[in-house]
Amino acid sequence: MAAKPAIVVYGNCVGGFLTGHLRQMPAVVEHYDIYWFRSFVAQSKGDEPLDLGALSRCEILLEQVGNFRDDVQRRGGAHFRDIPVPPNCRRLRFPPPFMNTLWPFVASDPRSDSAVRPWIEEGPYPRYVCNSLILEIMKEEKDPARVYERFNAIRIKDRVDLDRLHALTMAKIRGLDRDSDVRLGDFIERNFQTRRLFHMQIHPAGPVLRYICEEIFGALGFLNALPEGHLDEIEHGRGPGAYDAPIHPEIIEHFGLEWARDLSYCHFAEGYFSYDEFIRRYIRFDWTPLLYIGAHLAARDMLLEAEAILVEAARRPHAPSSVFHKLGNVRQRLGWPDAARAAFVAAAYAPRSFHYL
Amino acid sequence: MNSDEILSRVREVIAKQFSVASGTITRDTVAMDISGWDSVTHVYLLLAIEREFGARIPDDRVFSMDNVGDLVDILAEQLAKR
Numbered sequence: 001m002a003a004k005p006a007i008v009v010y011g012n013c014v015g016g017f018l019t020g021h022l023r024q025m026p027a028v029v030e031h032y033d034i035y036w037f038r039s040f041v042a043q044s045k046g047d048e049p050l051d052l053g054a055l056s057r058c059e060i061l062l063e064q065v066g067n068f069r070d071d072v073q074r075r076g077g078a079h080f081r082d083i084p085v086p087p088n089c090r091r092l093r094f095p096p097p098f099m100n101t102l103w104p105f106v107a108s109d110p111r112s113d114s115a116v117r118p119w120i121e122e123g124p125y126p127r128y129v130c131n132s133l134i135l136e137i138m139k140e141e142k143d144p145a146r147v148y149e150r151f152n153a154i155r156i157k158d159r160v161d162l163d164r165l166h167a168l169t170m171a172k173i174r175g176l177d178r179d180s181d182v183r184l185g186d187f188i189e190r191n192f193q194t195r196r197l198f199h200m201q202i203h204p205a206g207p208v209l210r211y212i213c214e215e216i217f218g219a220l221g222f223l224n225a226l227p228e229g230h231l232d233e234i235e236h237g238r239g240p241g242a243y244d245a246p247i248h249p250e251i252i253e254h255f256g257l258e259w260a261r262d263l264s265y266c267h268f269a270e271g272y273f274s275y276d277e278f279i280r281r282y283i284r285f286d287w288t289p290l291l292y293i294g295a296h297l298a299a300r301d302m303l304l305e306a307e308a309i310l311v312e313a314a315r316r317p318h319a320p321s322s323v324f325h326k327l328g329n330v331r332q333r334l335g336w337p338d339a340a341r342a343a344f345v346a347a348a349y350a351p352r353s354f355h356y357l
Numbered sequence: 358m359n360s361d362e363i364l365s366r367v368r369e370v371i372a373k374q375f376s377v378a379s380g381t382i383t384r385d386t387v388a389m390d391i392s393g394w395d396s397v398t399h400v401y402l403l404l405a406i407e408r409e410f411g412a413r414i415p416d417d418r419v420f421s422m423d424n425v426g427d428l429v430d431i432l433a434e435q436l437a438k439r
Contacts, residue, residue, distance in 0.1 A: 066396055096396070098396070098397050100397060100400045100401065104401070104404075106397075106398065106401060108376060108393060127393070160408075161404070161408075164404060164407065164413075165400070165401075165404055167416075168400045168403055168404060168419060169400055171416055171419050171420065172396060172399070172400055172419070172420060175419075175420045176396070201397050202397060
């Protein structure tokens with residue numbers, strides 16, 4: 001039997017998101033093989049072989065524009081767009097969604113960089129959730145409470161021109177729009193003050209993902225192939241990424257972001273935290289390594305090993321309730337309902353009651 | 358301020374922004390040469406550059422620079438107008 005024609009998606013996590021949703025359309029899957037070529041590669045994952053066979057069968061190429069450093073380097077300097085596809089291939093270009101406006105102080109934190117392991121590839125605090133102002137203070141001040149006080153005393157407007165940052169951000173977004181068939185600039189400008197569009201700089205939230213899906217799937221005539229209610233699920237779903245970057249209250253005030261008041265922020269499997277909690281935890285560099293190992297094993301269906309690690313984590317003094325929740329989930333998957341129930345009950349009595357996992 | 362002086366200050370800003378040694382930065386340096394310099398962080402770099410020099414990079418040239426030398430030349434033009 002002849003191989004089916006292919007839809008090839010090239011891009012970052014948003015490309016992966018689109019690929020996942022294309023694969024949920026039975027009418028599309030029936031006619032096409034669907035491939036995702038990642039424009040980035042996490043350190044431990046290595047490269048994926050480029051399936052030239054798929055490219056030769058490519059009828060639809062969804063190509064994310066922008067220069068992806070990792071990708072260009074691993075292909076020896078050649079960009080994906082230089083790799084030939086059939087001349088009759090339909091090419092639809094879309095931009096990488098991002099927003100800097102709300103997070104002016106992104107920085108790599110050496111503490112997190114040195115904690116990178118195969119089971120925590122981005123480190124416990126990826127650079128997008130770190131804060132250069134706090135790192136600056138920490139060069140002089142070791143006491144976490146004092147660091148927090150000094151950080152809180154900073155007037156953000158003395159350090160950064162927020163309107164200029166927004167103007168530069170929009171200029172960049174619109175620049176990428178000019179290279180794309182799908183344009184995000186107007187949507188972002190129109191909505192960012194009234195809706196949560198991003199969890200952090202490079203991870204869009206539901207409304208942006210829905211917009212991108214509507215634009216791309218609409219252009220391809222695939223919208224009717226989506227299961228009913230699917231776009232609503234996308235809009236209200238989490239989207240890619242498990243880290244939120246906290247938004248400084250002064251920035252919330254400056255842009256009048258009603259939606260961002262009293263927001264809670266996700267810190268991977270650790271749970272959701274208020275702005276103050278997140279900042280204090282970041283200063284103290286709080287995280288629970290055994291929880292990450294347990295989550296990593298559970299994600300790979302190594303449930304017995306995950307359970308053993310999480311039991312050990314739960315025995316530690318002040319183990320957070322997220323550990324017990326994860327333990328309960330793993331025990332449920334193991335088919336141990338009584339033990340799972342015990343873990344969930346213990347979660348209620350643990351130091352904090354997080355509502356994640 | 359001449360071009361060399363501008364380059365020297367630009368190198369310091371880039372070095373601070375991306376935690377690299379300023380000595381590794383030349384006019385020919387491009388974003389891909391420096392870990393962490395991507396399209397997202399480029400925006401922060403430009404903001405820091407504008408703050409350092411008290412000059413604004415024209416909107417139509419904000420993202421038209423190919424290397425550090427281009428950035429220095431744009432800044433030199435802007436500073437000469439003052």
